[in-house]
Amino acid sequence: MKKILIIEDEEAMRQGLDDLLRSSGYESKALDLSKYLPQPQNIASIIDDIVAVQADLILLDINLAGLDGELILKTLRSRSEVPVIMVTSSGMEMDEVLSMSYGADDYITKPYNPQILLLRIAAVLKRFEGTNGPIKFHNLRVDLNKGVIESDQKRILLTKNEMIIFGHLLSHRGEIVTRDDLMTDLWNNHEYINDNALTVNVSRLRGKFKTLGMGETIETRKGLGYILS
Secondary structure (H helix, E strand, O other): OOEEEEEOOOHHHHHHHHHHHHHOOOEEEEOOHHHHOOOOOOHHHHHHHHHHHOOOEEEEEOEEOOEEHHHHHHHHOOOOOOOEEEEEOOOOHHHHHHHHHOOOOEEEEOOOOHHHHHHHHHHHHHHHOOOOOOEEEOOEEEEOOOOEEEOOOOEEEOOHHHHHHHHHHHHOOOOEEOHHHHHHHHHHOOOOOOHHHHHHHHHHHHHHHHHOOOOOOEEEEOOOEEEEO
């Protein structure tokens, strides 16, 4: 049974999440935030307690009363690679950007549909099953768990869609991957994008590789699809 740690300061929300997770077959545990307040935030103590839980995934609210969710995430990443889904405020795009840049594996905005949250949890857990950490691709280091590709000089972050697309191309390296294949993979990961959005995502992914000096990495085979060299 997968264990999920809830870091949420609203009691009703915390209890609702606990009930949802337990009824869906997960082991649920909530971090007692009262012990860190009203004293100044003791990040080291918080991180020690989080790591001690040994959770398979963490649901972390970005806006915690008296605490800094982003700082907790950023500090946690120096100790652990446990998957984290950040819960952000509706419409706060900067929260989402910062969450991903600090190492979140996904995010969901309040108010959220419980079934959508469960789908995102399942997708993140599935993505981490059997993973072995960073791999080498040409002269780059690739960590799809973190959505990071880096050279000796530069480091780029991938969006969730870009991670899925590149991961699919990487697992079929040297083979032609059709657009339908990519759309299916995105759909299976609960990312509902249309054909035009796929084109935009592939274009952005190419642009990021170009900044690393590898602009020809993803080749288009007209009428067939894409191939990763």
